[in-house]
Amino acid sequence: MSVHEHKKLLEELGVDVERHAKMMEMGYEGYKNQFMSQTNRPKAMEYFDWFMSEVQGQRIAEINELRKNKKPAIGAFCIFVPEEIIVGAGGACFGLCGGSPATIADAETELPRNICPLIKSAYGFKLQKTCAYTQSADFIYGETTCEAKKKTWELLNKHHPVKVMNIPHMKREKDLKMWKEELSEFKEHMEEITKKPLTFEEMKNGVKIVNEKRFALQRLDRLRSMNGSDVIPISAKDALFITQISFLDDPIRFTQKLNDLCDELEQRVKENNSVYKKETPRLMVLGTPFALPNWKLHTAVETSGGAIVNEESCIGHRYYKDNVDIDEIKDEDSLMEKLLQKYSSVDCACFTPNTPRIDKILQMYKDRKLDGVIYYSLSFCHTYNVEAKLVTDALEKEGIPALVIESDYSPEDAGQIKTRVEAFLESINFKKMKKN
Numbered sequence: 001m002s003v004h005e006h007k008k009l010l011e012e013l014g015v016d017v018e019r020h021a022k023m024m025e026m027g028y029e030g031y032k033n034q035f036m037s038q039t040n041r042p043k044a045m046e047y048f049d050w051f052m053s054e055v056q057g058q059r060i061a062e063i064n065e066l067r068k069n070k071k072p073a074i075g076a077f078c079i080f081v082p083e084e085i086i087v088g089a090g091g092a093c094f095g096l097c098g099g100s101p102a103t104i105a106d107a108e109t110e111l112p113r114n115i116c117p118l119i120k121s122a123y124g125f126k127l128q129k130t131c132a133y134t135q136s137a138d139f140i141y142g143e144t145t146c147e148a149k150k151k152t153w154e155l156l157n158k159h160h161p162v163k164v165m166n167i168p169h170m171k172r173e174k175d176l177k178m179w180k181e182e183l184s185e186f187k188e189h190m191e192e193i194t195k196k197p198l199t200f201e202e203m204k205n206g207v208k209i210v211n212e213k214r215f216a217l218q219r220l221d222r223l224r225s226m227n228g229s230d231v232i233p234i235s236a237k238d239a240l241f242i243t244q245i246s247f248l249d250d251p252i253r254f255t256q257k258l259n260d261l262c263d264e265l266e267q268r269v270k271e272n273n274s275v276y277k278k279e280t281p282r283l284m285v286l287g288t289p290f291a292l293p294n295w296k297l298h299t300a301v302e303t304s305g306g307a308i309v310n311e312e313s314c315i316g317h318r319y320y321k322d323n324v325d326i327d328e329i330k331d332e333d334s335l336m337e338k339l340l341q342k343y344s345s346v347d348c349a350c351f352t353p354n355t356p357r358i359d360k361i362l363q364m365y366k367d368r369k370l371d372g373v374i375y376y377s378l379s380f381c382h383t384y385n386v387e388a389k390l391v392t393d394a395l396e397k398e399g400i401p402a403l404v405i406e407s408d409y410s411p412e413d414a415g416q417i418k419t420r421v422e423a424f425l426e427s428i429n430f431k432k433m434k435k436n
Contacts (some may be wrong), residue, residue: 006057009064013135020130023102024056027293027354034295038235039436040275042268044261045238049379051245057247060132063092067138069263072193075137078145078168079319079346082186082339087251088206089190089198095247096140097131098122099410112154115148117408118291123152126159133248134160138193141186143167145350146383160394163189169350180340200332208323213251216258217243217320223265223284225309225368232276233268234261236308237298243315244292250346280307281371281428286361286391288378289315294409297376300418306425318346349383357387358394365400371428372401374421379408401428 003010003021010017022070032050051059067073072091074081083093097103103124104117110127111120136139139161142153154160165182191198203420224232224239243263245256268274283306285297290313295335301308310317324342329335347357365373375386388404395402403424407413 003057006061007213009061010132010135013060013064013132014129015019015132015135016129017054019128020056020132023100023130027100027422028053030293034299035237035241038275040273041238042234042264044257044259047257047260048238048242048245051249052241055245055248056132059250060136063094063133063136066090066092067136070194072190073136073138075133077118077140077149077242077357078143079314080143080145080165080343080348081141082183082340082343084206084210085183085187085190085198085203085250086206087209088203089194090415091190091193092250094133094137095244095291095407096122096134096137097125097292099294099299100125100408101411103128103130104409111152114380115152116146116288116378118289118378118381119148119152121409123156137161139189141165145348146381148380158412167350169286169352171344171351174346176340179344180336183336183339183343194432200335203324203335204326204329204339207326207339209251209255210324211323213255213258214247214323215318216255216262217246219262220258220265221267221310221317221320223262223269227269229269229272230278231269231272231274232280232282232307232309233265233273235275236302237295240290240295240298240308240315241292243311243319244290246319248292253376276307279432280305281425281432282369283308283371284310284312284364284368284373285376286312286373287376287388288381288384289313296373296407296409296411296414297405297417297421300414300421301374301425304418304422304425306421308369308374310364312364314348317347317364322346349387354387354390358391361391361393362398362400365395365398367398370400371432372403372424375404376423377404379406401431 003024007017036049063073072086072089074086074093075096086093098118098121100121104120106127107120107124111123126134142162142164144150144167152224153164156162168179187198298308322342322345326339331336347354375388392402405417
């Protein structure tokens with residue numbers, strides 16, 4: 001790890017370097033044990049292993065080099081933040097630390113215990129000053145996707161600059177009109193940092209760069225789950241990690257490295273080189289996002305004899321499923337309209353009604369020839385917890401095996417989750433055996 005190599009920069013950012021270094025060392029050890037010990041890994045994973053070693057070192061230095069040149073560095077918690085506009089302005093859009101239990105006790109000195117661990121973990125990182133991304137952000141862009149987040153932004157703003165984008169909870173014409181105004185205001189915030197107008201061509205270039213990143217992630221998705229054979233050429237943990245760092249890495253470099261990996265995966269498919277045994281049950285995970293380093297469920301499934309081939313999540317399919325169509329646009333207003341179309345197609349559980357999400361899940365189950373789904377939600381994530389009933393009712397109607405798991409970031413329920421996953425896989429295997 002290179003935390004100490006970047007000690008001066010981290011100190012300038014206000015990071016508690018010693019505490020930060022200990023956390024990073026523990027995190028990297030966990031990564032080495034869980035990821036780099038896997039057998040039959042694609043060679044191109046070497047880049048992603050390197051990125052993990054530099055996740056809060058070299059990448060932080062790159063972001064702060066941009067800031068020196070008056071480019072925006074924006075931290076976010078949600079896929080509704082239009083990264084295309086930030087990238088168009090030459091800046092960096094990145095997800096903030098929020099998937100660790102190590103900061104939650106600090107957060108609970110200011111936040112109630114019964115809100116979701118993602119919010120508490122992220123808030124705790126700010127109080128501890130142990131996330132170099134948070135410390136590097138010109139401001140944090142919050143949104144209004146849940147009640148706990150909305151109120152947390154007011155408190156967080158006392159510790160770090162926060163701006164809030166108002167995301168409507170319905171998709172009527174008047175709601176979309178307001179949302180488009182929010183996008184224009186977002187662009188103005190980028191111009192305040194760069195101190196110059198953001199041109200139509202610059203914005204269009206930002207869209208092209210982010211579209212290419214999403215194309216690469218869509219390609220990985222197809223290779224994992226829809227390559228036309230039983231071969232799964234990459235483990236679920238590796239695929240999840242790649243999606244997690246898509247929110248951190250430079251988008252152009254990330255796209256190139258992911259396409260290199262996909263070239264190798266295509267060859268593996270041709271050679272019938274799978275990382276799982278034949279007939280391994282194929283699962284999809286639904287629900288709330290897996291912020292880095294939350295790998296608990298994927299570890300439980302992989303050590304129990306199952307394969308997750310897709311995540312219907314904001315750190316997953318929901319993030320990269322749609323691109324922004326810019327083929328025939330000729331002015332900024334049309335570009336904003338296309339951005340709105342893309343972002344309003346996100347089927348987050350914050351919307352009502354949200355039937356497109358259920359329709360998508362059922363179609364994904366068929367397209368990917370799955371054996372079952374796991375509905376995963378974080379504790380106190382009320383939107384996804386409540387929507388679980390609607391989704392599981394639809395799954396039951398179609399005769400789709402489903403397991404519902406609610407968890408947090410603590411390791412305490414890891415054994416219980418593994419036991420439930422093992423029983424679920426056993427029932428799937430029994431049904432398959434009976435069918436054959």
